Amino acid sequence: MKTGKITVMALAIALAMVLSFxxxxxxxxxxxPGVKVGLANIAVVFVLYKLGWKEAVVISLVRVFMxxxxxxxxxxxxxxxxxxxxxxxxxxxxxKSGLFSHVAVSVAGGVLHNVGQIxxxxxxxxxxxxxxxxxxxxxxxxxxxxxxxxxxxxMIKRVNIKL
Amino acid sequence: MRKAFxxxxxxxxxxxxxxxxxxxxxxxxxxxxxGDSGAWAVVRVDGEEEARYSLRENGIxxxxxxxxxxxxxxxxxxxxxxxxxxxxxxxxxxxxxSGQCITCLPNRLxxxxxxxxTGIELVS
Numbered sequence: 001m002k003t004g005k006i007t008v009m010a011l012a013i014a015l016a017m018v019l020s021f022x023x024x025x026x027x028x029x030x031x032x033p034g035v036k037v038g039l040a041n042i043a044v045v046f047v048l049y050k051l052g053w054k055e056a057v058v059i060s061l062v063r064v065f066m067x068x069x070x071x072x073x074x075x076x077x078x079x080x081x082x083x084x085x086x087x088x089x090x091x092x093x094x095x096k097s098g099l100f101s102h103v104a105v106s107v108a109g110g111v112l113h114n115v116g117q118i119x120x121x122x123x124x125x126x127x128x129x130x131x132x133x134x135x136x137x138x139x140x141x142x143x144x145x146x147x148x149x150x151x152x153x154x155m156i157k158r159v160n161i162k163l
Numbered sequence: 164m165r166k167a168f169x170x171x172x173x174x175x176x177x178x179x180x181x182x183x184x185x186x187x188x189x190x191x192x193x194x195x196x197x198g199d200s201g202a203w204a205v206v207r208v209d210g211e212e213e214a215r216y217s218l219r220e221n222g223i224x225x226x227x228x229x230x231x232x233x234x235x236x237x238x239x240x241x242x243x244x245x246x247x248x249x250x251x252x253x254x255x256x257x258x259x260x261s262g263q264c265i266t267c268l269p270n271r272l273x274x275x276x277x278x279x280x281t282g283i284e285l286v287s
Contacts, residue, residue, distance in 0.1 A: 032255075075268070104176040111183060125266075126210025127273050132264055135191035142183050 008161055009047070009055055016043035016063040017070075024071055032133050035140045038110050038148055040067075045091070045106050045152035050161055053092045060084045078124065079117040086116030102156065106149030111141030194262075201261040201276025204233065204240040209271050216240075218259075218276070230270045240274060241265070 019039035026037075040063055048056035064084045068077035090112040094105045114137040122130040205215045208227050216224060216235055223243075224233045231252060232244040239259040242252045245267055252267035264275040 073269075075271075079268075099172070099175045100179065101172040101176050104172075104179045107176075107180055107183065121266075121268055124209075125207070125268075125271055125273060127207060127264075127266075127275070132194055132262065133266075134194065135187045138183055138187040138190065142180055142187070146180070 004161075005051065005055075008051065009059060012043045012047045012059050013062050013066070016040040016059060017066055019043065020063065020067045021071065032136045032140075035114065035136060037144045038113055038141075041087070041106060041109050041113070041145075041148045042152045042155065044088075045102060045109065045149065046155050046159075048091060048095060048105070049102065049152075049156045050159075053088075053095070056092070057088055060088055075124075079120050082120035083113040083115075083117035086119075087113035101149075102153040103146055103149035106152055107142050107145030110145030110148060111138050114138070114141040200238055200259060201240075201263065202278030203276065204235060205275050205277050206233065207273045207275070215277075226274075227270055227272050231267055231272055233274060240276065242267070242274065245270070 017040075019042060023037055023039045043063070044056050044060045047059045061081070061084060064080045065077070068074075068080055072080070087109040090108040091105045094100050094108050115134070118130050118133055118137055201218055203215045204218060206213045206226050213227065214224070216222065216233070218235055218238050218240060221236045222234075224235070225231075226233050226242075230246050231242050234241055234243045239257040241257040242255070242265055245252050247267060247269035249269070252265050252270075252272075255265045258265060258274075258276055261276050261278065264273055266273050
């Protein structure tokens with residue numbers, strides 16, 4: 001792996017972690033578990049387009065582990081990994097299809113992250129309350145995904161990486 | 164040529180977003196709170212039923228060894244206190260319809276309202 005690529009990936013992980021921290025300082029504005037802006041997804045979408053899907057998987061999973069260790073708990077690690085894996089799978093598939101822009105890819109990522117987290121929570125808690133939260137999670141994921149996608153699109157356009 | 168390509172993507176984006184919003188709306192219509200008042204507040208920890216309280220009796224109950232506190236008043240239930248940092252369960256507010264629930268993820272606790280009181284007995 002080239003040094004330049006390692007550096008860019010390290011920067012992206014750092015960015016994702018700072019964004020996660022910033023987001024953790026914002027008080028929850030909706031009383032539905034799992035609703036988040038998902039600012040860290042800006043870094044993941046950026047890497048997905050600039051470096052590739054394998055790199056995006058690495059960035060996303062490393063971020064989840066680091067953030068859960070630093071600010072969260074073992075439980076939050078389970079929820080986050082489920083959200084991250086589902087979200088990555090959706091984003092990679094949509095991007096590969098070539099039909100959609102950054103915004104739709106990011107929207108899919110946001111929605112699936114929310115849904116994955118709460119689905120894992122429901123499996124652990126053995127409840128079916130997910131159906132009650134699902135509409136809010138899908139809607140908030142769409143709104144957050146649009147914001148994240150637009151920011152990521154600007155970054156992808158403006159930041160030049162020469163490897 | 165490039166512009167037409169971009170427009171095509173924009174259309175696909177809007178279609179996806181529209182479908183998702185529609186799905187959210189339909190999910191809400193199907194699974195959202197119905198009009199039936201709940202009869203029981205069922206408390207579960209880790210999926211195991213810990214206790215159930217009648218919504219007809221007002222009261223204040225400590226749950227799960229005191230990590231959360233449940234209040235039942237005039238057919239509505241809510242959590243008035245919790246030891247978790249985010250207090251999301253407290254902020255979820257009052258619930259009164261069958262199927263509604265309050266979730267506290269840090270304490271792995273849920274309060275679900277069950278047993279619709281429609282006033283109609285099902286006879287089969």
